[in-house]
Amino acid sequence: MYSETYQVKVADLGYYENKKQINILVNDHGDHFELKTVVDGVEFKAQADDMFSAFQLLRDKLLESAWGIMCNAARINAVQSGMMTNQDVVYLVEFGKQARTEDVHGFWDYCEMEEHVYTEEQEAFRKKWIDSLKNQ
Numbered sequence: 001m002y003s004e005t006y007q008v009k010v011a012d013l014g015y016y017e018n019k020k021q022i023n024i025l026v027n028d029h030g031d032h033f034e035l036k037t038v039v040d041g042v043e044f045k046a047q048a049d050d051m052f053s054a055f056q057l058l059r060d061k062l063l064e065s066a067w068g069i070m071c072n073a074a075r076i077n078a079v080q081s082g083m084m085t086n087q088d089v090v091y092l093v094e095f096g097k098q099a100r101t102e103d104v105h106g107f108w109d110y111c112e113m114e115e116h117v118y119t120e121e122q123e124a125f126r127k128k129w130i131d132s133l134k135n136q
Helices: 051-064 119-134
Strands: 002-012 019-028 033-039 042-048 067-069 089-092 104-106
Touching: 019 051, 033 051, 042 051, 051 067, 051 119
Parallel strands: none
Antiparallel strands: 002 019, 002 067, 019 033, 033 042, 089 104
């Protein structure tokens, strides 16, 4: 088991100008990942078989409480390949373009968010992106 703490910003989606720095604790238990954070005294937790899935669950819980994570993994166009599983990187992809090495970005790296999306929306984007590659 190992633990790592990442500092990320979250936006208060009720008052978007209000951004806070939070810590996200990532525990790798070998067979699953557990992510934990506290925002304004409220603890949020999620766990899944891989880090990206655990992140998606945590992000969805934060969104339900009107907090949006501002990092690359939260972008609608963030995807992971099977080889990236459990690594702290994502591809930021575009329709009609195969993911390349230059599209790899740090999972937790800060980014301004145009929109905050739930996992369902991120997965729908991923499917549309894959379909867009079939038409090439």
